[in-house]
Amino acid sequence: xxxxxxxxLTLQPERSLVVTSDVxxxxxxxxxxxxxxxxxxxxxxxxxxxxxxxxxxSPLGITVGLSLPGHVTVAWVEQLYQGLVACLEPxxxxxxxxxxxxxxxxxxxxxxxxxxxxxxxxxxxxAQPRDAILxxxxxxxxxxxxxxxxxxxLGQNLTEQARNSLVKAHQRPKPRLDVLPVLTSLGKKxxxxxxxxxxxxxxxxxxxxxxxxxxxxxxxxxxxxxxxxHIPYPVDFRSWLSPQQAIDWALYGxxxxxxxxxxxxxxxxxxxxxxxxxxxxxxxxTTENQVLLTDETGQFADEVLSLDRGxxxx
Amino acid sequence: xxxxxxxxLTLQPERSLVVTSDVxxxxxxxxxxxxxxxxxxxxxxxxxxxxxxxxxxSPLGITVGLSLPGHVTVAWVEQLYQGLVACLEPxxxxxxxxxxxxxxxxxxxxxxxxxxxxxxxxxxxxAQPRDAILxxxxxxxxxxxxxxxxxxxLGQNLTEQARNSLVKAHQRPKPRLDVLPVLTSLGKKxxxxxxxxxxxxxxxxxxxxxxxxxxxxxxxxxxxxxxxxHIPYPVDFRSWLSPQQAIDWALYGxxxxxxxxxxxxxxxxxxxxxxxxxxxxxxxxTTENQVLLTDETGQFADEVLSLDRGxxxx
Numbered sequence: 090x091x092x093x094x095x096x097x098l099t100l101q102p103e104r105s106l107v108v109t110s111d112v113x114x115x116x117x118x119x120x121x122x123x124x125x126x127x128x129x130x131x132x133x134x135x136x137x138x139x140x141x142x143x144x145x146x147s148p149l150g151i152t153v154g155l156s157l158p159g160h161v162t163v164a165w166v167e168q169l170y171q172g173l174v175a176c177l178e179p180x181x182x183x184x185x186x187x188x189x190x191x192x193x194x195x196x197x198x199x200x201x202x203x204x205x206x207x208x209x210x211x212x213x214x215x216a217q218p219r220d221a222i223l224x225x226x227x228x229x230x231x232x233x234x235x236x237x238x239x240x241x242x243l244g245q246n247l248t249e250q251a252r253n254s255l256v257k258a259h260q261r262p263k264p265r266l267d268v269l270p271v272l273t274s275l276g277k278k279x280x281x282x283x284x285x286x287x288x289x290x291x292x293x294x295x296x297x298x299x300x301x302x303x304x305x306x307x308x309x310x311x312x313x314x315x316x317x318x319h320i321p322y323p324v325d326f327r328s329w330l331s332p333q334q335a336i337d338w339a340l341y342g343x344x345x346x347x348x349x350x351x352x353x354x355x356x357x358x359x360x361x362x363x364x365x366x367x368x369x370x371x372x373x374x375t376t377e378n379q380v381l382l383t384d385e386t387g388q389f390a391d392e393v394l395s396l397d398r399g400x401x402x403x
Numbered sequence: 404x405x406x407x408x409x410x411x412l413t414l415q416p417e418r419s420l421v422v423t424s425d426v427x428x429x430x431x432x433x434x435x436x437x438x439x440x441x442x443x444x445x446x447x448x449x450x451x452x453x454x455x456x457x458x459x460x461s462p463l464g465i466t467v468g469l470s471l472p473g474h475v476t477v478a479w480v481e482q483l484y485q486g487l488v489a490c491l492e493p494x495x496x497x498x499x500x501x502x503x504x505x506x507x508x509x510x511x512x513x514x515x516x517x518x519x520x521x522x523x524x525x526x527x528x529x530a531q532p533r534d535a536i537l538x539x540x541x542x543x544x545x546x547x548x549x550x551x552x553x554x555x556x557l558g559q560n561l562t563e564q565a566r567n568s569l570v571k572a573h574q575r576p577k578p579r580l581d582v583l584p585v586l587t588s589l590g591k592k593x594x595x596x597x598x599x600x601x602x603x604x605x606x607x608x609x610x611x612x613x614x615x616x617x618x619x620x621x622x623x624x625x626x627x628x629x630x631x632x633h634i635p636y637p638v639d640f641r642s643w644l645s646p647q648q649a650i651d652w653a654l655y656g657x658x659x660x661x662x663x664x665x666x667x668x669x670x671x672x673x674x675x676x677x678x679x680x681x682x683x684x685x686x687x688x689t690t691e692n693q694v695l696l697t698d699e700t701g702q703f704a705d706e707v708l709s710l711d712r713g714x715x716x717x
Binding site: 095098100105112141144146149150155156186189191192198199200214 | 407412414428432454455457458466499503506515516519524526
């Protein structure tokens with residue numbers, strides 16, 4: 090190793106640096122039961138890239154701090170890095186450094202950094218009443234995939250393809266960095282709003298869609314209404330799960346790494362058109378003091394969401 | 404917590420981003436026997452800030468990823484953060500984010516960010532034959548402090564003040580960020596070299612002075628001569644240690660977090676004048692294929708240094 094003490098990176102002119110970090114522990118955030126080392130690496134990178142996407146930032150790179158017990162093989166570490174690189178590569182991000190040391194439990198500490206135009210930062214705290222709440226894709230798939238891995242006897246009437254697709258949603262979630270250029274180009278097209286300041290707030294749904302909406306409402310001191318029938322979950326849930334179970338996984342499942350964005354309705358409608366693939370307006374920001382789950386079909390009573398039912402790691 | 408998914412930082416115009424990271428594990432890099440939580444925090448921050456200083460970069464901030472067993476108290480974590488902040492504060496750097504999770508062993512993963520003018524990056528690989536090798540301060544103090552903590556029966560003829568100063572060198576090492584403005588101002592004064600490119604290479608001595616010189620020589624494909632009688636160690640070593648023991652700790656002790664810099668002799672002489680406090684020219688870069696330890700007093704035979712005797716964590 091003839092490297093320097095640190096890596097040097099160049100940002101584009103007039104960009105701010107965005108930094109996020111995560112620690113993943115064997116048996117808590119990943120497990121040999123459900124996760125190959127490649128998948129553990131992919132998911133670790135995806136979680137951090139998703140945090141960058143949630144801030145509106147394009148990724149530059151990550152650092153990887155590994156703590157490893159003596160029994161871990163070099164092959165395991167190589168596979169972990171292969172998974173990290175496989176997730177990073179399409180985004181242009183690179184591993185810029187790290188550290189490996191001995192410990193009694195495998196721990197993966199990742200810090201990711203990206204760049205963003207300062208006036209394009211997406212924050213949780215700027216949601217406005219009457220904003221539409223947009224999700225960039227279906228929810229509940231990662232949770233369903235995990236259940237299928239832990240309990241292969243479940244979902245007997247799912248096709249092989251449906252099963253694989255759900256398992257893959259858990260093992261190889263895609264951070265929604267592809268949404269950022271769409272936001273930028275729609276912002277430019279949105280002539281009625283040309284002079285106005287950036288009006289998009291949000292976060293990612295890594296801890297669940299319900300959690301994201303509650304967090305945004307807390308940070309912005311607003312309320313929200315979510316319409317049950319508009320929340321997109323995988324079509325295969327219909328032949329497998331009860332409507333209540335399906336909506337539970339969609340709201341509380343977690344780790345779908347989609348974005349939950351609040352913006353004026355006309356922008357949200359343009360976004361849904363551009364994104365397709367399960368992107369949907371699922372509700373609106375209100376002046377109320379709560380997050381309400383409504384049902385326009387009248388089948389279910391209104392329900393107040395709280396964080397108490399939020400995502401728990403397996 | 405109403406924070407965002409990531410922190411946003413602003414670099415000065417036309418600065419590159421410098422990133423470094425470290426993982427510290429309980430029982431390997433710190434231990435309750437010798438390190439309070441405040442000191443563990445201080446040392447973790449110092450190690451990363453020293454890596455930034457070694458690249459010529461001013462610190463912006465750090466992220467902290469903590470893995471903690473269930474028995475660790477909130478007080479311990481607070482004290483760790485107090486130590487981190489105490490080390491960061493005078494440098495203007497801040498904790499910009501992090502993650503805490505449960506594990507069976509305490510692990511501290513830190514990633515530090517700094518900024519540097521792209522043409523002022525200090526690298527290991529650009530040392531030139533005839534460069535002077537400068538150290539920014541005494542070496543061996545941290546190792547001596549550790550020995551005094553582990554074996555309080557040692558150094559009976561040291562004054563209380565000397566003992567405390569060595570222990571403090573181990574517990575609260577100061578990253579040499581103060582050296583950077585001196586480098587910049589000397590570079591400006593150095594009119595003879597006004598048009599030439601930046602001519603300073605180096606790294607920090609966290610793994611020992613000998614290790615730093617060997618690493619720089621490897622990276623630059625040069626050799627070096629170090630003069631035994633010029634290597635600065637704490638004055639109190641004279642009444643405590645044999646000359647051989649003193650030089651061993653100075654060369655191989657590690658964790659002094661000084662800078663080892665290679666530069667033209669006239670610049671190095673100006674630096675020593677400015678820095679004082681044990682800063683010294685300890686040798687020169689050569690075209691040879693080895694790092695030679697010479698003794699101009701003729702007491703010791705010439706010795707070839709290799710990395711084999713480098714720093715080992717306790």
